[in-house]
Amino acid sequence: MDNILKKMIFKEDASVEDAVECCLSGSKKVAFCVNNKGELLGLLTEGDLLRILKSGASLKDKVVKFINRNPITVSEDLSITEAKKMLGNRIQIIPRIDKSGRLTGYIDMASYEYGFINIKNKTIMILGLGYVGLTLGLVMADSGYYVKGFDINKKLMKKLEDKESPFFENGLQDLIDEHIGNRFKLINSPTNNIADVFIITVGTPIDRHTKEPKMDMIRAAANTVGRILSKDNIVILRSTVMVGTTRDIVIPELEKTSGMKVGKDFFVAFCFERTAEGRALQELRMLPQIIGGYDEKSCEIASRLFNEYTPTIIKVDSLEVAELCKLMENCYRDVRFAFANQIAMLAEKIGINIHKAIEAVNLNYQRNSIPKPSPGVGGPCLTKDPYILNKVFERNGMKADLLLAARSINESIVEAIPLRCDNMLKIAGKTLINANVFIIGFAFKGEPETSDLRDSTSLWFLDSLKKYTKNIKGYDPVVPSDHIAALGVKIADVEDGFKDADAVFIMNNHRSYLRWNIDKLISKMNKPALFFDSWHVFSKRNMSQYKDIIYSSVGLG
Secondary structure (H helix, E strand, O other): OOOHHHHOOEEOOOEEHHHHHHHOOOOOOOOEEOOOOOOEEEEEHHHHHHHHHHHOOOOOOOOHOOOOOOOOOEOOOOOOHHHHOOOOOOOOOOOOOOOOOOEEEEEOOOOOOOOOOOOOEEEEEEOOOOHHHOOOOHHHHHOEEEEEEEOOOHHHHHHHOOOOOOOOOOOHHHHHHHHEOHHHHHHHOOOOOOOOOEOOOOOEEOOOOOOOOHHHHHHHHHHHHHHHHHHOEEEEOOOOOOOOHHHHHHHEEEEEEHOEEEEOEEEEEEOOOOOOOOOHHHHHHHOOOEEEEOHHHHHHHHHHHHOOOOOEEOOOOOHHHHHHHHHHHHHHHHHHHHHHHHHHHHHHHHOOOOHHHHHHHHOOOOOOOOOOOOOOOOOOOOEEEHHHHHHHHOOOOOHHHHHHHHHHHHHHHHHHHHHHHHHHHHOOOOOOOOOOEEEEOOOOOOOOOOOOOOOHHHHHHHHHHHOOOOOEEEEEOOOOHHHHHHHEEEOHHHHHHHOOEEEEEEEEHHHHHHOOOOHHHHOOOOOOOOEEOOOOOOOOHHHHHOEEEEEEOOEEE
């Protein structure tokens, strides 16, 4: 029995004054009467006591004769969800009793079980400090949680120890400076009793040949947690996985290594991340959090945990529903982008500006939201999640033709760019063979800005371009120069890159490009020259004014 409940209890020999003290000591304005065995005899509300005193009763009178002896009660075995259904305008609080009638607690709209009422007092352990884990941990620390973080990547841990951001994310460095070593402690080796909440955020890459998800890191993380798991802890999986992974892989691993049973000794939930790189710190506090639990208790605890910093919690029926929700989100976006990209390829063939066509059909027509075409769709999520969902289809004897077709379109569109541009240059009396080329934008996207090179379509483009020329300079507003140099590209600033270039390729949509003095930059090119603006960043400029400059884009016929 917790201290708050103890203050709300008076014995059967208590006076009215004692009952008033109990009632006023708690925020619920309710007091419970018990006998020497702890059995519930009745209760009194603040309103009851006012009526008693108004009727002329003395503060010294025995209060037991005034109590409500027939309050609605619930068994301690009844779930919180079912008990809350009994609450309403007339019933604000319900005593919880055991099989012997002893008072063990109470239910109200703010009730949570298993010691997680004061959730902010619980220590959180995050396994995996990449984009997902680090941003989550820092936002939770910033929200008042005490967080511990662990990653097997020793170079990453060293960077964080030195308070050096391992990747670019708006606002990340400020949170690192404030919380690393304070509310966010870095752990070299997880040990027993290290945390109350364990959040697994490790990656789930796919095999490049079989397209099967690699579960090694998930299993290893679950094994690590299982070895240090304590009773009433909760484990939350936040990685993108195949439907059934939490129940079929994570839970058995936790039970095997801990010797405990899920739902009885510890709790499990699947609560996936939904943020966009470049906006993660803001979106963690804004976006609804979808939660699927092993059982109702798991779902309640996870909901309470995330509700401390994000305003909207969406509970779904099971772990599997939540796992599918994550895959649905990313695969839906990949299919939408593929539609725009396939139409863009048609527009190039028949001489149409697809950008103007898309603007026309979207304008003031709410049923349309066709996205801009792009030089393929890359990044660490959309390049693998369709293959993960496809495996779910396959294991259920089905085909995911739409998903695979969309992924094929989004992977192939970038490969066609060098050949198309070579043909355009040939018309002007040049060729891409041995041309001086300047690539701008290596991160997989520019808006919102990120330094992430993982599965960037710019790298796919670079591989294709190297078949034509080795004279390649490169620039990105955010990606560190040494990362670009490691790709076999000569580092250049914007002006140096444009100077004597036969072809310039803008490969992502960073907003800083619009601040350039484009007139000055184009004047430095080796004309006739190609200016390939793959994202149509300069679409509002009159690019036709530049003599001997071939301006083109994805979807521009």
